[in-house]
Amino acid sequence: MRRAFLALVARDIRLAAGIGGGGGMAVFFFLTVVAIVPLGVGPDRPVLELLAPGMLWVGLLLASLLTLDRMFQADVEDGSFDLLSMGPLPLELVAVAKSLAHWVVTGLPLVVAAPVLGILLNLPPERMPLLVGAMLVGTPALSFIGAVGAALTVGVRRGGLLASLLVLPFYIPVLIFGVGAIEAAAGGFEGQVGMQALLLLGGLTLASFAIGPLGAAAALRANLR
Amino acid sequence: MTTSELRLAARDLTCIRGGRLVFEGLSFEVRAGEALVLTGPNGAGKSSLLRQIAGLLEIEQGEIALAGGDPELGISEKAHYAGHLDGLKPSMSAIETLRFWAAYLGGGDDAFVERALEAMALAPLADLPVAYLSAGQKRRLSLARLAVCPRPLWLLDEPSVALDAASVGRLRGFMAAHLAQGGIIVAATHLDLGLANARELRLGREAAA
Numbered sequence: 001m002r003r004a005f006l007a008l009v010a011r012d013i014r015l016a017a018g019i020g021g022g023g024g025m026a027v028f029f030f031l032t033v034v035a036i037v038p039l040g041v042g043p044d045r046p047v048l049e050l051l052a053p054g055m056l057w058v059g060l061l062l063a064s065l066l067t068l069d070r071m072f073q074a075d076v077e078d079g080s081f082d083l084l085s086m087g088p089l090p091l092e093l094v095a096v097a098k099s100l101a102h103w104v105v106t107g108l109p110l111v112v113a114a115p116v117l118g119i120l121l122n123l124p125p126e127r128m129p130l131l132v133g134a135m136l137v138g139t140p141a142l143s144f145i146g147a148v149g150a151a152l153t154v155g156v157r158r159g160g161l162l163a164s165l166l167v168l169p170f171y172i173p174v175l176i177f178g179v180g181a182i183e184a185a186a187g188g189f190e191g192q193v194g195m196q197a198l199l200l201l202g203g204l205t206l207a208s209f210a211i212g213p214l215g216a217a218a219a220l221r222a223n224l225r
Numbered sequence: 226m227t228t229s230e231l232r233l234a235a236r237d238l239t240c241i242r243g244g245r246l247v248f249e250g251l252s253f254e255v256r257a258g259e260a261l262v263l264t265g266p267n268g269a270g271k272s273s274l275l276r277q278i279a280g281l282l283e284i285e286q287g288e289i290a291l292a293g294g295d296p297e298l299g300i301s302e303k304a305h306y307a308g309h310l311d312g313l314k315p316s317m318s319a320i321e322t323l324r325f326w327a328a329y330l331g332g333g334d335d336a337f338v339e340r341a342l343e344a345m346a347l348a349p350l351a352d353l354p355v356a357y358l359s360a361g362q363k364r365r366l367s368l369a370r371l372a373v374c375p376r377p378l379w380l381l382d383e384p385s386v387a388l389d390a391a392s393v394g395r396l397r398g399f400m401a402a403h404l405a406q407g408g409i410i411v412a413a414t415h416l417d418l419g420l421a422n423a424r425e426l427r428l429g430r431e432a433a434a
Contacts, residue, residue: 007328011317018316079310082281083370086301087329225283 004089005097012101015074022067023105027113030063034117045122052121053131053182059117060110060135061171064142067106068167069160071098071150072220081224091217095151099143099212107139127182130194134181137198138174141205144212145170151219177201231257231293231377233278233409239286240273247273249286253426257293257377260400260410260423269429271413272308275380278411279306294377304378309386311367315356319347319366322355323373332374341372344399346392360387368396371403379403381412393418 016023037055041047075081084094114135115128123131149167153159181197238251247270255261263271276282278289280301291300313322323338342348345365355363364387371379379400385393397418400410404422412418 004329004331007325011325011329015314015316078314079308079312080314082279082306082308082310083312083326084329085281086279086304086306088302088331089329225281 001088001093004087005093008084008089008094008097009101009104012098013104016067016101016105022070024109026063026066026106027109029066030059030110030113031117033059033062035120037121048122049124052118052123053127053179055121056114056117056123056131057135057175057178060114060139061142061168061175063110064106064139064146065160065164065167067102068146068150069153069163071102071147072154072216073150073159076154076224085224091220092213095147095213095216095220096209099140099147099216102146103140103143107143111135111139130198131182134178134198134201137205138178138201141174141201141208142171144205144208145174147212148215148219151216151223154220155223173204174201177204231291231407231409233289233291233378233411235278235287235289237287238274238277238284238289240270240277240282241285242270242273248428251287251428255409255411255424257407257409258404258422260404260412260420262418262420262423262425263411263413263428264415264425265428271428272382274428275306275308275382275411275413278378279304279380281306291378300378303376304380305371305374305376306380306382307367307371307384308382311363312370313355313363313366316354318352318354319358319369320351322366323369326370327373330374330376337373341369344372344395345369346395361389361392364388365392365395368399372399377408379408379410379412381410381414383413383415385414385416385418 034055037051038048041051072081075084085091089097111132115132118128118131146163146167149163152166153163156162177197177200181194181201184193184197233255234253236252239249240247247268251274253261263274265271273282277284278300280299289300291303294303317325320338320342323341324335327333327338342351345368347362347365347369350358350362355366358366368384384396388396393416397420400418400420404410404420
């Protein structure tokens with residue numbers, strides 16, 4: 001079972017990283033969105049500093065939505081999914097493997113890109129570690145919650161928009177606590193409030209890890225049988 | 226694996242697709258070393274029946290049971306399904322594809338992969354990305370998957386589509402070898418595959434009338 005799980009994660013990462021896999025798409029979207037913000041709101045440094053945490057998180061959420069709809073759909077369309085469902089892994093673990101692979105090719109590169117964009121938005125360097133920490137803790141939740149939306153819309157052509165609408169409301173807690181962790185530092189409560197926001201973010205990730213794959217597997221069964 | 230007592234039995238099966246009754250009251254039994262060839266006009270339910278056996282389609286009524294083999298596993302884990310879709314990724318090479326399925330399905334090591342490539346005469350194409358393969362070569366790669374992980378029941382939906390005469394001959398030998406090892410094959414086909422030990426199950430009310 002472990003061999004099957006690792007094989008699936010490795011395959012999905014390789015497919016996404018290859019040409020046409022959409023692996024780099026999220027990062028470039030993130031770069032574009034955040035890079036045009038200073039052009040829109042003007043180069044006023046205090047304003048940018050104020051907007052930075054929120055803009056970075058909003059950009060990150062939208063970017064991670066971008067590749068969501070293909071999580072299961074690609075395999076369903078070419079028939080691979082039938083074969084995957086006949087393997088030793090229950091669909092719940094297939095969903096975990098696919099969410100994990102989605103996080104590695106989408107979430108992780110976004111976290112790496114975030115500090116660079118933080119500089120662009122005049123985010124003070126001393127808040128960078130908190131930014132990266134919060135995103136590292138929060139982004140897995142986006143993939144696990146997103147898996148449910150991807151599974152629900154697996155039979156819908158161009159289901160990306162529908163999946164985004166379904167999933168976005170459930171991303172909001174991640175956004176609130178993600179921004180909260182960074183803002184707390186600005187207010188001088190670095191030690192306690194920032195830590196609390198991080199812990200809540202971690203809680204969200206763990207809860208989504210527990211619930212997301214179950215929901216995704218149930219949606220896949222309902223959709224495909 | 227105790228293949229000697231292997232037996233696939235279906236009793237009183239009913240299939241309804243999109244509100245339309247496809248077939249009902251279907252019963253059959255296949256024993257180890259036997260092939261069941263499904264024939265019938267388009268829309269008679271050949272593919273639906275194969276998907277029902279594979280556990281990929283809801284069974285409205287009736288039941289399907291596979292006796293023998295590991296009692297811990299369900300039918301879908303004891304069966305290979307090769308449908309109309311090849312289930313291949315254009316950016317993966319032939320050998321990568323087979324290695325992945327061997328690992329995922331819990332099949333054999335690289336020796337199995339090599340043998341599967343040989344069996345379908347794909348060895349010269351092993352490192353080529355699937356995107357560059359022809360339709361027939363893709364089909365052969367899709368069928369080679371059956372050999373990387375030994376499973377007793379093969380469910381084949383039009384396995385000979387897109388294959389040239391030489392490849393059909395190879396497929397025949399491939400299937401005969403599986404039957405000789407005590408496996409079961411259920412295949413839907415319009416082409417006579419000329420298997421010894423094969424029985425025909427004709428589907429479709431038009432045909433029965």
